[in-house]
Amino acid sequence: MSDILIVDDELGVRELLLEVLEDEGHSVALAANAAQARQVCQAKRFDLVLLDIWMPDTDGVTLLKEWSGQGLLTMPVVMMSGHATIETAIEATRIGAFDFLEKPIALARLLKTVQAALARAQAQKAWQQALANAQPFAAASSDEDDLPNPKERAQEALLAISLEQPLREARDAFERIYLEYQLAKQNGSMTRLAEQSGLERTHLYRKIKQLGMEPTRAVTRKTPA
Numbered sequence: 001m002s003d004i005l006i007v008d009d010e011l012g013v014r015e016l017l018l019e020v021l022e023d024e025g026h027s028v029a030l031a032a033n034a035a036q037a038r039q040v041c042q043a044k045r046f047d048l049v050l051l052d053i054w055m056p057d058t059d060g061v062t063l064l065k066e067w068s069g070q071g072l073l074t075m076p077v078v079m080m081s082g083h084a085t086i087e088t089a090i091e092a093t094r095i096g097a098f099d100f101l102e103k104p105i106a107l108a109r110l111l112k113t114v115q116a117a118l119a120r121a122q123a124q125k126a127w128q129q130a131l132a133n134a135q136p137f138a139a140a141s142s143d144e145d146d147l148p149n150p151k152e153r154a155q156e157a158l159l160a161i162s163l164e165q166p167l168r169e170a171r172d173a174f175e176r177i178y179l180e181y182q183l184a185k186q187n188g189s190m191t192r193l194a195e196q197s198g199l200e201r202t203h204l205y206r207k208i209k210q211l212g213m214e215p216t217r218a219v220t221r222k223t224p225a
Contacts, residue, residue, distance in 0.1 A: 001025050001026055001027055002027070002047040002048060002118050003026070003027045003029070003044065003045070003046045003047050003048075004021055004025050004026050004027070004028050004029070004046060004047065004048045004049070004050065004114070005028075005029045005030075005031060005037065005040060005041070005044050005046045005048070005049045005050070006018065006021075006028060006029070006030050006031070006034075006049075006050045006053055006055070007031045007032075007036075007037040007049065007050065007051045007055075007060070008031075008032070008050070008051075008052040008055075008065075008080065009032055009033055009052060009054075009055045011032075011051070011057055012078075013052070013103070013105075014030050014032070017050060017110070017127060018030060020107065020110065020111075021114070022073055022112075024111065025115075027184070029044070029046070033055050033056065033057045033079065034055060034057050034058035034059075034060075034062075034063045035057055035058070037049075037051075037063065038063075041067075041072065045074070045075070046075050047075055047118060047121055048075055048076055048077075048078070048114065048117050048121065049075055049076075049077045049078070049119055050078050050080055050101075050114075050147065051063065051064065051078065051079055051080065051097075052079075052080050052081065053079055053080065053081035053092070054082075054083050054084070056085060060081075060092075061079075061088065061091060061092050061095070062078075064077060064079070064092060064096065064097060065095055066095050069093050073096050074212075075121060076098035076099075076102055076117040076118075076120055076121050077097050077098060077174070078097065078098055078099050078113055079092045079097045079099070079100045079153060080100075080101045080105065080111050081100075081102065081103060082102065083104075083185050084100070088089070096209070096210060098113075098116075098117045098120065098176055099113050099116070099117065101113060108199060115166075115187070116169065119165050119169045119202030120168070120169045120172060123165070123169055123172065123173050124172075124176075124212045125212070129148060133154075141158070147201075151181065151185075152180075154177050154178075154180070154181035157177045158174070158177055161173045161177075163172065172211060173224055175207065175211060176211045176212075176213060178197075179193070179197070179207070179208060179211070179213060180213065182196055182197060186212075190204065190205075
């Protein structure tokens with residue numbers, strides 16, 4: 001069961017999504033506007049947010065920017081609208097939205113998107129937990145030779161990628177492993193990482209943020225005396 005927040009100023013939409021998602025076994029909270037969404041998110045962390053774009057007080061894209069700027073975009077956010085343009089959808093995705101649902105929302109599309117978003121969130125949590133478990137070992141090592149081999153860790157992580165998940169989540173998992181390995185190999189240098197990956201720095205920073213990674217993480221090496 002996952003905790004999902006629905007933010008939409010239309011009562012009918014909130015009630016419909018509530019009924020569908022509760023039938024799927026999820027715990028659902030409701031917010032009619034951005035102010036209520038802020039209040040609810042202060043009291044509880046959610047696994048997924050379904051966020052309407054056009055709302056009377058603060059539009060969904062502005063709220064998404066706010067969460068992103070404050071470091072609160074720790075869950076996948078799926079934008080919803082019946083009047084948004086392609087440019088608006090692209091902007092929301094650039095800011096950090098997971099996907100976009102066009103109203104009226106088809107049931108099959110809703111369930112597929114929710115499943116994919118929750119799978120990605122679960123994969124990110126597992127990856128971050130694996131990194132957290134590895135950090136104490138690295139911090140306790142005083143000799144470079146005692147540090148865990150980044151390539152071995154990456155290879156083990158690659159073998160752990162589930163082939164049963166959607167392609168998008170499998171691709172995200174691979175990209176996290178690749179970029180974490182290259183960050184360790186390049187000792188945290190974003191310049192060398194950009195050269196190695198063939199990505200522009202702006203796109204690289206956006207990709208790292210999208211994957212929930214820390215752009216400055218690096219392997220600390222002991223300086224020879």
